[in-house]
Amino acid sequence: MQITGEMLIGRSAVRGSEKPLRAFNPSLGEDIAAPVFGSGTAENVAAACELARHAFDEFRNLPLTVRAEFLERIAAGITNLGDALIQRAQEESGLPKARLEGERGRTTGQLKLFAEVVRAGQWLAATLDSPLPERKPLPRSDLRMQKIAIGPVAVFGASNFPLAFSVAGGDTAAAFAAGCPVVVKAHSAHLGTSEMVGRVIQQAAKDLNLPEGVFSMIVGAGRTVGEALVAHPAIKAVGFTGSRAGGTSLMQVAARRPEPIPVYAEMSSINPVFLLPSAVAARGAAIAQGFVDSLVLGAGQFCTNPGLAIGVDGPELTKFIDAASAALSAKPAQTMLTSGIHAAYQQGEARLASTEGVSEIAHGQAASGPTQACAALFVTDAQTFLTQTELEDEVFGPASTIVRCKDEKELAAVAEHFVGQLTATIQMDRDDVPTAKKLVPILERKAGRILVNGFPTGVEVSHAMVHGGPFPATSDSRVTSVGTTSIERFLRPVCYQDFPAELLPEALSDANPLELWRRRDGQIVKA
Ligand code: NAP
Numbered sequence: 001m002q003i004t005g006e007m008l009i010g011r012s013a014v015r016g017s018e019k020p021l022r023a024f025n026p027s028l029g030e031d032i033a034a035p036v037f038g039s040g041t042a043e044n045v046a047a048a049c050e051l052a053r054h055a056f057d058e059f060r061n062l063p064l065t066v067r068a069e070f071l072e073r074i075a076a077g078i079t080n081l082g083d084a085l086i087q088r089a090q091e092e093s094g095l096p097k098a099r100l101e102g103e104r105g106r107t108t109g110q111l112k113l114f115a116e117v118v119r120a121g122q123w124l125a126a127t128l129d130s131p132l133p134e135r136k137p138l139p140r141s142d143l144r145m146q147k148i149a150i151g152p153v154a155v156f157g158a159s160n161f162p163l164a165f166s167v168a169g170g171d172t173a174a175a176f177a178a179g180c181p182v183v184v185k186a187h188s189a190h191l192g193t194s195e196m197v198g199r200v201i202q203q204a205a206k207d208l209n210l211p212e213g214v215f216s217m218i219v220g221a222g223r224t225v226g227e228a229l230v231a232h233p234a235i236k237a238v239g240f241t242g243s244r245a246g247g248t249s250l251m252q253v254a255a256r257r258p259e260p261i262p263v264y265a266e267m268s269s270i271n272p273v274f275l276l277p278s279a280v281a282a283r284g285a286a287i288a289q290g291f292v293d294s295l296v297l298g299a300g301q302f303c304t305n306p307g308l309a310i311g312v313d314g315p316e317l318t319k320f321i322d323a324a325s326a327a328l329s330a331k332p333a334q335t336m337l338t339s340g341i342h343a344a345y346q347q348g349e350a351r352l353a354s355t356e357g358v359s360e361i362a363h364g365q366a367a368s369g370p371t372q373a374c375a376a377l378f379v380t381d382a383q384t385f386l387t388q389t390e391l392e393d394e395v396f397g398p399a400s401t402i403v404r405c406k407d408e409k410e411l412a413a414v415a416e417h418f419v420g421q422l423t424a425t426i427q428m429d430r431d432d433v434p435t436a437k438k439l440v441p442i443l444e445r446k447a448g449r450i451l452v453n454g455f456p457t458g459v460e461v462s463h464a465m466v467h468g469g470p471f472p473a474t475s476d477s478r479v480t481s482v483g484t485t486s487i488e489r490f491l492r493p494v495c496y497q498d499f500p501a502e503l504l505p506e507a508l509s510d511a512n513p514l515e516l517w518r519r520r521d522g523q524i525v526k527a
Contacts, residue, residue, distance in 0.1 A: 001081060001199060003088070003192045005035035007044060007219050008202050010051040010212040016040040016219055023191045026094040026342070027335050029370025037191045039220040045183075045228040051213025052152035052181035053234035058211040060149040060179030064514070068115035070208055071176060074168050075108035075115075077200035085196055089162045092190040094335035094371065099298060100163065107163040110170055110461045114177040117484050123147060123178070123491065126507040126518040131498075141498045144508040147491040149179030151236025152213075154229045156250070158241035159337050160301045162190040167197040167217060170461070170482055171239030171264075176214075178490035183235070184217040185226050189338045191219060227253050230263070237490055240265040241303070241481065244394070244472050251475055264489045265475040266467070268394035269422040270307030271456045274411065274439060276432035279453070281316045287427050288323035291400075292331065294455035296364070296375050299334035300398030301341065303467075304423050304456040307395060310382075310414050313404040321402055325362035325377055332365045333372040334398070341396060342371040348395030349376050355391065357384030358401065373397045382410045386417055408435050415439055420470025420477065421447040423456035448473065448480065 006013040016038030022031040059067075078085065089100045117123060124146045132140035153175040157166035164170065167184050175182045186194035198217040205214050218225055226246075230238055230253045238254060240247050240263060247265030254263045273291060280287065294306050309324075311317040336342040353360050357380055364375030375398035382405040385391050391401065405411040415424075424447040428436050436452075443450050448469035459467050465483030468474045474481070479489045496508060506513050517526050 001084065001196055003035055003195050005037040005191075006195070007038070007040050008195070008198045008215070008217040009044060009048045010216055011202065011206060014044060016044060018220060018224075021188060021191060021219065021221055023092050024189070024338065025091050026338060026371040027369060029339070032091060032192070037219050040218045040225050042224065042228040045218055045225055045232060048183045048213070048216035048218055049152065049229070049232040049234040051216060052183055053213070055181045055211035055213035056149070056152055059181055059214050062210070064118050064121060066208060067176065067179065068118040070204055070210060071111045071115040071118065071173060073204035073207065074201050075111040077204055078104065078108050078163075078168060078197060081196055081200065085193065088196060089190060089193045092193055093162050093337050095162070095298065095337075103161060103163045106461060107168060110164070111168065111173050113461060113484060114173045114487070117487065118177045121507065121514050121516050123487050124507045124516065125493070126516050128508060128518060128520045130521050144496045144499065144504065145493055146505055146507045147493050150490050150492050151180060152234050153180045153182050153490055154235045154238045155182055155184045156226065156238070156240040156242060157184060157187040157190075157194060159187050159189045159341065160298070160303070161241075162187075162193045163197070165241050166190065167194045168201055170486060171241075174486040175239065175490045178487050180237070180490050181214045183229060184215075185229055186217055186219050188221045223249070226250065230254050231257055233257070233259065236261055238263040238265070239481070239489065242267065244268040247475060262489070263475055264479060264481060266303060266422075266481045267472050267474065269303055269420075269469065269473040270392060270394055271304050271421055271423045271425070272308045272310055272415070272418060273306045273425040273427065273455070274415065275309055275311035275317070275320060276426060276428040276435050277312050277314075277316065278429040278431035279427045280311055280320050282429050284316055284320040285323040288320050289327050290455050292324055292327040294457045295328070295400050296331045296334070296398045297457050299336050299373050300375070301337055301396060302457045304459060305398075306425065306456055307400050308403065309400065310403045310405060310411055312408060312411055313406060317404060321361065321379060324402070328362045328364055328375050328377045330365070331375045331398070333367040333369070333374040335369055336371045336373050336397065339371050342373060345373050345395065345397035345399070348393070348397065349399050351390065352376070352378050352395065352399060352401065355384075355388055357381065357388070358391070364398065375399065377402070379404065382406065382414050385414060392419060412438060412442065415442045415446070418446045420473040422467060422469045422473045423447055423449045423451060425451040425454065425456055427453055446470065448477065
């Protein structure tokens with residue numbers, strides 16, 4: 001497939017007339033010469049959003065089987081791009097081939113999983129309350145509820161997952177599954193990869209003769225295009241993965257609209273790992289190795305990267321710290337996604353190193369490329385952590401801090417101190433159960449996912465997954481951005497009161513033609 005540098009607006013390919021953009025190869029530290037991408041204008045954004053507005057009713061009312069087929073065709077199209085897609089993503093991200101192949105599998109897997117979800121129809125949450133005409137003092141009406149698509153959705157692709165959280169990533173798959181047209185703002189860090197995947201979606205929509213505005217993809221660096229997209233009245237929800245500054249800025253744009261809309265932003269998390277005493281004594285070296293492996297995975301550029309470990313001070317914790325330092329010192333430097341992310345990592349690392357009460361105890365191997373990050377490990381005490389609030393800020397990359405606590409009470413105080421997190425991990429053995437029992441209720445208030453004896457990187461795409469959490473991990477702790485229930489972000493309930501049979505949606509008709517499990521008078525029945 002030829003990459004042209006054009007945006008995709010409905011069925012057209014349009015060259016943006018604003019500032020030219022070039023893709024960047026972070027491994028070489030230089031621009032990729034051709035093609036040049038044209039940034040879009042506010043008019044381009046408006047054209048895409050208007051098409052999406054017009055497509056909405058037709059798209060959401062298509063048979064569920066067509067929507068499911070759309071998702072499956074996108075998955076097949078991505079697979080058919082073969083090595084060319086992986087090569088381009090490698091050039092633009094510096095990520096290794098095996099990682100990108102895995103990410104492609106995850107991307108196509110989640111598209112296919114959402115196709116199953118669409119067909120099964122449980123997301124409709126069909127609910128029927130029978131009328132009670134004889135009820136005193138007032139009769140009850142016939143009440144039926146289903147969920148419907150919220151409207152056109154704006155998706156901001158993430159820098160760190162050029163496939164799985166980007167143009168055809170989780171947000172897009174969930175929005176299409178819900179019946180929402182999507183306008184993607186391509187991430188400037190992988191413009192060519194975005195175009196390739198965007199063209200696959202455009203082709204799948206055309207092949208199925210879907211309404212033109214079901215999908216568009218806009219290009220543009222800086223705020224103009226992104227802000228115009230969130231501000232456009234046709235857009236009814238936003239999916240975003242990126243920085244806290246970017247996410248909160250777009251939340252403000254959405255809140256200032258005459259009709260405010262939800263922004264589902266996944267932003268920053270340091271994913272604390274609690275090292276409980278018996279586990280550290282029994283297998284501290286193994287935990288240290290697992291912790292460091294998780295920390296440096298993908299150059300630490302995961303939202304679930306373990307940026308903090310907390311343990312009770314003593315000889316066993318010292319042995320853990322020594323083992324973690326040795327493991328980290330052996331880790332080679334790795335190329336980061338963009339020069340901006342590399343610069344931000346270096347600043348974050350320098351900030352940690354210069355914080356009073358924080359010592360740098362280990363460094364990974366030296367960098368040999370222009371955007372390579374070397375891993376770093378710091379140690380501090382609980383009092384420093386509790387008083388220096390910037391130690392809670394995400395350092396996006398392979399850096400982590402170990403917090404020494406005087407006792408278990410102080411460990412609980414550190415847990416209580418945290419802002420919202422995507423994950424919290426407990427390393428524990430049987431003898432640690434009493435401490436863990438005290439910790440879990442605190443962590444339930446802080447994190448979207450609590451792990452025992454694992455490491456937080458690696459987020460399964462499944463039905464029970466929660467990739468979310470209180471602010472600043474995300475903008476809305478009630479939902480997840482990974483897994484099948486992420487569809488909930490793009491749905492809203494509608495109640496149909498005393499509707500005649502001819503007007504009822506299929507999901508709520510008495511004959512139950514979709515053969516759904518429905519909540520009928522409080523009972524879950526297939527009737
Ligand atoms: P970002 O700078 O927030 O950018 C994400 C997307 O939003 C990009 O498409 C960007 O446009 C756009 N954008 C950002 N701020 C905007 C604004 N104020 N108005 C309109 N559009 C805006 O995030 P990033 O480039 O992915 O990474 C930068 C930093 O984000 C990292 O260093 C890290 O701290 C954090 N990050 C966190 C996670 C996480 O999951 N926790 C994941 C990735 C990154 P452009 O295409 O022009 O950049």
